[in-house]
Amino acid sequence: MVLACSACASGGNRTFNQEADLVIIGAGPAGLAAAVEAADRGVKRILxxxxxPYLGGTAFVSHGLLAGYETQITKALGIHDTEEALYALLNENAEYRLDPMMARITVRQSGPTIDWLIDRIKVPFLPATRRGYGSPTMMHTIEGGGQGLREPFIRVLEEGGIPVLFETRATKLIRSAEDRIIGVEAVSGGKTLAIGAKAVVVATGGYSANNRLAEVLDPFYRDVLQTGLSSSTGDGLIMASAAGAGVSSTRLLSLDFKDYEIITAHNGSSDAANCNPIMSAPGVIYLNPQGLRFMNEKNLGFMFQRLGEPFFREMHRTNSPFLWAVVDQETFTAVSAKRGLNLEYLNAAGPGELASLMGITPQVLEDTLAVYNLAAAAGRDEEFNRPAATLKPLSGRLYAVKFAPVLGITYGGLLKNEKAQVLRLDETPIEGLYCAGEVSASTAWMGWTLSSCFSWGRIAGASAAEFIRGGA
Ligand SMILES: Cc1cc2nc3c(=O)[nH]c(=O)nc-3n(C[C@H](O)[C@H](O)[C@H](O)COP(=O)(O)OP(=O)(O)OC[C@H]3O[C@@H](n4cnc5c(N)ncnc54)[C@H](O)[C@@H]3O)c2cc1C
Known part of the structure; x- marks a missing residue:
């Protein structure tokens, strides 16, 4: 059936297959929170x-850890972290790259959001919090991890009569002649639908499964590998920018460092390609494909994120898709490194033999290790300034693994304001368009992601409801 959209009278002669007051694109945490909040504020026809074919996006496969303070859980435990302490921690971890006002909202809303998940959605949380991402005891854990969100949200959607059109991919935001958003084009069962709406919330998640988009947004990330959930392809970013939205902070993404051979040639899963024990071992050194050190291996940053810069620089400089991590027997044993898919790490009795296995000129690796061992013995790394306390000569059997950076969570995205309205680059809002979650820019950093997706989803839902009622 083709319907005229009564909400879109000024949208010209456009006809729609279906009408809603509010269309939400994406049923992850941001979209679900937006839907429930809008419904609770009186919006009737939400789609x-x-x-x-399933609900929940990345959140339902996540670990279900949410940062927050002064929640009913922390209050019961007598834990009283403050906004200032957590805001300072978030900024320090993100190295001051977040928008201050938006990050402040993320922190401020974190406690109310967890209480809302408990009271409104009936999400079960463990009655304890723990440290993580810093010293405050702020991490709340959903019972059963992200899966623990599923049943409660299904129930709330059913109770509220909020339909989800599964296997329906939004492809385009429909604009009126006045540049308002008046609907969404989507593809379902091979057919293109035009759905009219008074407002649209884009909540399509990040682009960790779209390394080409990461490269388009910032060529520094060319050749980055991808392991994200296959739905995280940046659709909302592409659609909204085609409708005039500004995009910001796209260098801000979290990187994991994976076993290159498993993640590529062996087509391993992200878990099988985990080489963290070696990558983060105290005695590790990193080498380029020629067998040369290129950095202070201990300039790690929060959760190793500062490594991305020197790694990509060296990979681009040497035109190599991978780098090497090397440890000695003592370190290898200490970190109990086990390679995925029952594979063995390359290992050899000494540098010459290891170099042959790595495809490196033996003399180069022998020299690299000799220079490093002299520096370690002297407690002074003149080449790269690695702190003396972290220098330890490599001896005995040597182990090596090829590694490469892969996309984790993407923190750059659509520009938005404190009402979650999508902004153009001149900071004017695009009327009728809201966004929340990983599709939007720089309101969170590791540890805060899920709680910020729910918080900003609620803000988007509330703002859209106000707009639909005829407010700003
Ligand atoms: C393994 C893993 C564990 C994690 N654990 C944690 C954790 O413990 N704590 C934490 O804070 N963060 C964690 N994260 C990050 C967190 O889960 C995500 O950042 C968060 O779920 C993003 O929420 P979102 O709503 O923005 O997007 P998503 O959860 O990705 O949801 C977006 C939804 O939009 C849909 N969609 C996309 N494009 C379209 C389109 N064109 N049309 C229609 N639908 C579309 C997708 O299919 C998806 O369902 C984890 C991430 C991963 C990968």
């Missing part, structure tokens, strides 16, 4: 479009 969620979800391109996958």
């Amino acid at each position: 969620i479009l979800e391109k996958m």
Whole structure:
């Protein structure tokens, strides 16, 4: 059936297959929170479009850890972290690259959001919090991890009569002649639908499964590998920018460092390619494909994120898709390194033999290790300034693994304001368009992601409801 969209009278002669007051694109935490909040504020005809056949996006496969303070859980435990302490920690971890006002909102809303998940959605949380991402005891854990969100949200959607159109991929935001957003084009069962709406929330998640987009947004990340959930392809970013939205902070993404051979040639899963024990071992050294050190291996940053810069620089400089991590027997044993898929790490009795296995000129690796061992023995790394306390000569059997950076969570995205309105680069809002979650820019950093997706989803839902009622 083709309907005229009464909400879109000034949208010209456009006809729609379906009408809603509010269309939400994406049924992850940001989209779900937006839907429930808008419904609770009186919006009647809400429609969620979800391109996958299941609910929950990345959140339902996540670890279900949410940062927050002064929640009913922390209050019961007598824990009283403050906004200032957590805001300072978030900024320090993100190295001051977040928008201060938006990060402040993320922190401020974190406690109310966890209480809302408990009271409104009936999400079960463990009755304890723990440290993580810093010293405050702020990490709340959903019972059963991200899966613990599933049943409660299904129930709330059913109770509220909020439909989800599964396997329906939004492809385009429909604009009126006045440049307002008046609907969404989507593809379902091979057919293109035009859905009219008074407002649209884009909540399509990040682009960790779209390394080409990461490269388009910042060529520094060319050749980055991808392991994200297959739905995280940046659709919302592409759609909204085509409708005039500004995009910001796209260098801000979290990187994991994976076993290159498993993640590529062996087509391993992200878990099988985990080489963290070696990558983060106290005695590790990193080498380029020629067998040369290129950095202070201990300039790690929060959760190793500062490593991305020197790694990509060296990979681009040497035109190599991978780098090497090397440890000695003592370190290898101490970190109990086990390679995925029952593979063995390259290992050899000494540098010459190891170099042959690595495809490196033996003399080069022998010289690299000799220079490093002299520096370690002297407690002074003149080449790269690695701190003396972290220098330890490599001896005995040697182990090596090829590694490469892979995309984790993407923190750059659509520009938005404190009402979650999507902004153009001149900071004017695009009327009728809201966004929340990983599709949007720089309101969170590791540890805060999920709580910020729920918080900003609620803000987007509330703002859209106000707009639909005829407010700003
Ligand atoms: C393994 C793993 C564990 C994690 N654990 C944690 C954790 O413990 N704590 C934490 O804070 N963060 C964690 N994260 C990050 C967190 O889960 C995500 O950042 C968060 O779920 C993003 O929420 P979102 O709503 O923005 O997007 P998503 O959860 O990705 O949801 C977006 C939804 O939009 C849909 N969609 C996309 N494009 C379209 C389209 N064109 N049309 C229709 N639908 C579309 C997708 O299919 C998806 O369902 C983890 C991430 C991973 C990968």
